[in-house]
Amino acid sequence: MQVTKQGHVVVLAFPFGTHAAPLLTLVGRLSAAAPNLKFSFLNTAKSNEKVFSKIKIAENGNIKAHNVYDGVPEGHVFSGHPLESVELFLKAMPETFKNGVKEAVKESGMKVTCLLSDAFFWFSGDMAAEMGVPWVALWTAAPCSISVHMYTDLIRSTLKGNGENAGQTLKFIPGMSAIHAKDLPDGVCHGNLEAPFSCMLDNMGRMLPRATALAMNSFEEIDHTIIDDLKSKLKMVLNVGPFNLASPPLSFSDESGCIPWLDKHGASSLAYLCFGSILTPSPNELMALAEALEAQKVPFLWSFRDSSKVQLLDKFLERTSTLGKIVPWSPQLQVLEHASVGVFITHAGWNSISESIAGGVPMICRPFFADQPLNGRLVEDIWKIGVNVEGGVFTKCGTMRALDLVFKAEQGKMMRENIGILKKKAKEAVATDGSSTKISKLCWR
Numbered sequence: 161m162q163v164t165k166q167g168h169v170v171v172l173a174f175p176f177g178t179h180a181a182p183l184l185t186l187v188g189r190l191s192a193a194a195p196n197l198k199f200s201f202l203n204t205a206k207s208n209e210k211v212f213s214k215i216k217i218a219e220n221g222n223i224k225a226h227n228v229y230d231g232v233p234e235g236h237v238f239s240g241h242p243l244e245s246v247e248l249f250l251k252a253m254p255e256t257f258k259n260g261v262k263e264a265v266k267e268s269g270m271k272v273t274c275l276l277s278d279a280f281f282w283f284s285g286d287m288a289a290e291m292g293v294p295w296v297a298l299w300t301a302a303p304c305s306i307s308v309h310m311y312t313d314l315i316r317s318t319l320k321g322n323g324e325n326a327g328q329t330l331k332f333i334p335g336m337s338a339i340h341a342k343d344l345p346d347g348v349c350h351g352n353l354e355a356p357f358s359c360m361l362d363n364m365g366r367m368l369p370r371a372t373a374l375a376m377n378s379f380e381e382i383d384h385t386i387i388d389d390l391k392s393k394l395k396m397v398l399n400v401g402p403f404n405l406a407s408p409p410l411s412f413s414d415e416s417g418c419i420p421w422l423d424k425h426g427a428s429s430l431a432y433l434c435f436g437s438i439l440t441p442s443p444n445e446l447m448a449l450a451e452a453l454e455a456q457k458v459p460f461l462w463s464f465r466d467s468s469k470v471q472l473l474d475k476f477l478e479r480t481s482t483l484g485k486i487v488p489w490s491p492q493l494q495v496l497e498h499a500s501v502g503v504f505i506t507h508a509g510w511n512s513i514s515e516s517i518a519g520g521v522p523m524i525c526r527p528f529f530a531d532q533p534l535n536g537r538l539v540e541d542i543w544k545i546g547v548n549v550e551g552g553v554f555t556k557c558g559t560m561r562a563l564d565l566v567f568k569a570e571q572g573k574m575m576r577e578n579i580g581i582l583k584k585k586a587k588e589a590v591a592t593d594g595s596s597t598k599i600s601k602l603c604w605r
């Protein structure tokens with residue numbers, strides 16, 4: 161469906177983790193459907209370089225990248241704290257984006273007609289109101305996790321205080337009776353409630369009811385109860401994903417030869433390992449995981465992003481050179497769709513889970529922070545398409561048991577069946593008459 165409307169959509173991207181990439185994917189889809197719209201994509205230079213080189217969107221010249229200030233003062237010496245660059249960026253907001261909008265208007269010669277932002281950017285509601293334009297927010301994770309931020313006040317007032325509440329469930333929220341307090345992101349009811357990141361998410365939950373629409377990288381059928389509840393609270397909820405199926409990349413690169421290597425293996429015979437774009441497990445956990453793979457003789461493909469830590473595995477890699485392959489980057493979407501992959505050992509980031517569902521591959525989750533523990537709970541207890549590692553960290557015995565469960569036990573067979581059903585629903589959602597496709601068309605009316 162093509163739309164002839166004209167206008168200028170200014171897009172505000174969050175430059176950390178896998179946030180800017182799905183937003184750019186959505187912009188690519190919108191620009192293909194409405195070629196007369198101009199899109200100004202405001203993001204840091206570093207993140208723009210990364211996403212525009214990785215995501216091959218259809219070229220129609222209507223999407224322009226604009227670099228905004230990353231918040232790092234000149235001469236700043238980093239302490240090594242992993243959240244430092246995020247916090248500097250947050251501190252510089254919203255001025256960074258206000259300046260970026262002015263520049264995008266000046267450069268394009270077009271006033272803004274719509275603001276599209278990462279849902280994190282709660283201040284977009286005020287920016288859009290000042291300009292008299294709609295605000296559309298994109299939530300890049302699961303419907304369940306946005307719901308948590310919509311209910312933060314109720315969660316805080318209902319659950320017992322910090323630290324005492326780990327085992328309590330969220331049975332007072334629609335669709336969340338299986339979620340435990342300990343699954344919630346830091347800053348909701350435990351941890352530092354005043355940290356800049358916690359405050360941003362809290363503000364987001366308060367501001368989203370003002371948004372013209374909330375788009376999600378998800379599909380209706382994944383969780384009707386939570387989605388219906390969100391619909392009762394927000395003006396418009398648009399499940400237009402999963403993006404990896406709705407708008408798969410036009411091409412992919414496989415510089416390390418992952419796919420030919422996978423081709424040499426039998427169906428559902430190996431483990432694929434990757435911990436997303438931010439994390440690497442601790443040296444102890446890496447060793448425990450490696451020992452478990454070796455002891456179980458499970459062939460593995462491991463996307464290992466942190467080159468400074470890979471030497472920790474040197475001896476293991478020497479011993480297992482015929483068993484496994486370690487690469488700095490893999491075409492994960494294609495890897496998870498390969499018939500040889502029998503399990504995905506993951507940090508439970510939302511994009512990884514969506515891609516595992518699309519590939520029909522059960523998961524062993526080792527969640528670290530943010531929405532990941534919640535995602536791990538959904539995987540294990542709600543959808544029953546995987547398992548969390550025992551005790552929340554990789555140990556040799558715990559990982560061996562998890563591998564046994566997925567590869568050999570009846571439970572593993574059930575997980576494969578369940579994820580097959582979810583995969584079918586996800587594919588139906590993005591098919592011509594599917595829920596995600598229909599809702600996308602509705603937006604253009």
Ligand code: U2F
Nearest residue numbers: 177178300301436437438463489490492509510511512530
């Ligand atoms: C943050 O998650 P991450 O960026 O750490 O992880 P994912 O959401 O799982 O996304 C990783 C993406 O990187 C791709 C992979 C995913 O699309 O296919 N990738 C790849 O193609 N090849 C590789 O070798 C390695 C990765 C955050 F930490 C999470 O808590 C959130 O759930 C998530 C979404 O908001 O963002």
